[in-house]
Amino acid sequence: MAPVIRHSTGVGFCTPGAQADIAERPSAVSGKTSETRRITLTVNGQQHDLQVTPNAILLDVLREQLNLFGTKKGCDHGQCGACTVHVNGQSVNSCLLLACMQEGVDIVTIEGLAESAGFEQGHHPVQEAFLEHDAYQCGYCTAGQMMTASAVINDDTIDGDEVSLREALSGNICRCGAYKNILDAVQSARGKMRGGQ
Amino acid sequence: MRQFELESVEAIDQAVRHRRVHDGQAFIAGGTTLLDLVKLDVMQPEKVVDVTRLPLKRIELLDDGRLKIGALVSNTELAKHEIVMRDYPVISEALLSGASTGLRNMASTGGNVMQRTRCPYFRDPDMPCNKREPGTGCSAIDGINRNHAVLGTSEQCIATHPSDMCVGMVAAGATLVLEGPDGQREVAFEDYHLLPGDTPEREHDLKPGELITHVILDAPRGGGQHYLKLRDRASYEFALASCAAVVNLDGDNIGEARLALGGVATKPWRADAAEAALKGQPATQESFERAAEAAFSDAVAYSHNGFKITLGKQAIVRALRDATARARA
The missing domain is CATH 3.30.43 (Uridine Diphospho-n-acetylenolpyruvylglucosamine Reductase; domain 2)
Structure with missing residues (x-):
């Protein structure tokens, strides 16, 4: 089994160990000193020991403590889907999850998507299809789009017709409006992964 | 934060x-x-x-035919549960019309009952809001109120209740089970949410110390069921007007119809007057239109939301038409 990676406390773009001295820093909002706690998160198959405040949001911990910048912060309120990750295989909005409540679950981000689905070399079929169909413009929503799409493709209760897929993907907003190519990419990947089912 | x-x-x-x-x-x-x-x-x-470790994650069919749903059952799981899809399609459709795939995977049944209004003035601490800060005034009444309620409003608050699931549950009939310091009690689902009146900060009948543990759905009413949601975009948006309809036919006439409305009222709204207007009437467009008129006879429009009265009536007519067609099928 892979060793647990230990991370020092820290916020911001720190390297492990760089900010251990701010374990208890005053909260900007309430002025109270926040108690931190030690948690273990399983992200992309790797266990991480982390020190976080009770109000730490999973999205922020992924980006700022684990340096997993693929997951994006868009609206930060569950209205855009840019922060979508998988928890136990289901797509969820990581901007509305407390990190402390995610111990014992399997978290997968875009960095671990291919490997989590058994594609240890190269890309996940959804990633290949996005490349093939040019399914983005600025790219900011892309990771979230692909995380939702890959979970939706694996969901036996969601049909592969255009109406069903549009509905299932509607929680991921693309401000550039690349929806047509996104839908083409998802249908193409779905066909390859499910063999036309 | x-x-x-x-x-x-x-x-x-x-x-x-x-x-x-x-x-x-x-x-x-x-x-x-x-x-x-x-x-x-x-x-x-x-x-x-954090209550997510409580043993409230089961869906259980009771001996009397009712369905007992743990408060922690996710919106996705409830919408796609075999019994809910078969016997309570109005609830399944309502759930699947709300939020997004990711949010439904996260959101719980109890949390859906407890969700707060989307009124933009409530959501902005810089604005007066009687619901958020009693006594400060309502910014919506003389503000931008296109998304606000036309039924059940007061001079203190005109915010809509945002839930789709709750509207489906009012139509299907349900009971909430609450656990508190003084033990367990049950409340009829449609009595749980409160009208704003002079106390818009009081949104429900949950007493200090109480927790929603279950929702128990009435035994299936059968008939034809439909949840129709009208909104500014086709998905991932709150209702401007929605209607949950459960229609039981008696020959060509309506035996019993249960109707609930969303997006137009300050709480998940049982349209009793419309139900009464339908009872024993022929299941025709004319009857549906009379029921729709009855549902909105007490409606009060504000500067930007008068269109909701028209839209709400149309939602009722269409939902009844589709539910009746399903009852005949």
């Missing part, structure tokens, strides 16, 4: 006891409402109690 204490509880009595001891506490399950509103500083809990 403000700091708070976080504690996890393993047993219901532990959760309820905690709530009684501390003020300024909030329960968290899916977190999709609470964390959104804490980030906006609209909700300011000092302590958050």
Whole structure:
């Protein structure tokens, strides 16, 4: 089994160990000193020991403590889907999850998507299809789009017709409006992964 | 984002006891409402109690034919449960019309009942709002109120209740099970949410220290069921007007119809007057239109939301038409 990676406390773009001295820093909002706690998160198959405040949001911990910048912060309120990750295989909005409540679950981000689905070399079929169909413009929503799409493709209760897929993907907003190519990419990947089912 | 204490509880009595001891506490399950509103500083809990380890994740068919749903069952799981899809399609359709795939995976049944209004003035701590800060005034009444309610309003508050699921449950008939420091009690689902009146900060009949543990759906009413949701875009948007219809036919006439409305009212709205107008009437367009008129006879429009009265009536007619067609099928 892979060793647990230990991370020092820290916020911001720190390297492990760089900010251990701010374990208890005053909260900007309430002025109270926040108690931190030690948690273990399983992200992309790797266990991480982390020190976080009770109000730490999973999205922020992924980006700022684990340096997993693929997951994006868009609206930060569950209205855009840019922060979508998988928890136990289901797509969820990581901007509305407390990190402390995610111990014992399997978290997968875009960095671990291919490997989590058994594609240890190269890309996940959804990633290949996005490349093939040019399914983005600025790219900011892309990771979230692909995380939702890959979970939706694996969901036996969601049909592969255009109406069903549009509905299932509607929680991921693309401000550039690349929806047509996104839908083409998802249908193409779905066909390859499910063999036309 | 403000700091708070976080504690996890393993047993219901532990959760309820905690709530009684501390003020300024909030329960968290899916977190999709609470964390959104804490980030906006609209909700300011000092302590958050994680109830996700409580044994409230089952859906159980009771001997009397009712369906008992644990408060922690996710919106996705409830919408796609075999019995719900077969016997309560109005609830399944309502759930699947709400939010997005990801949010439904997170959101719980109890949390959906407890979700807060989407009124933009409520969500903005810089604006007066009687619901958020009693006595400060209502910014919506003379403000931008296109999305606000036309039924059940007061001079203190015209915010709509945002839930789709609750509208489906009012039409299907349901009971809430609450556990508190003084034991367990049950409340009829349609009596749980309160009209704003002079106390818009009081949104429901949950007493200090109480936790929703289950929703029990009435035994299936059968018939034809439909949830119709009308909104500014086809998906991932709150209702401007919605209608949940459960129609039982008696030959060519309507035996019993149950109707509930969303997007137009300050609480999940049982349209009793419309139901009464339908009873024993022929299942025709004319009857549906008369029922729609009855449903909105007491409606009050504000400067930007008068269109909701027209839209709401059309939602009723269309929902009844589709539910009746299904009852005949």
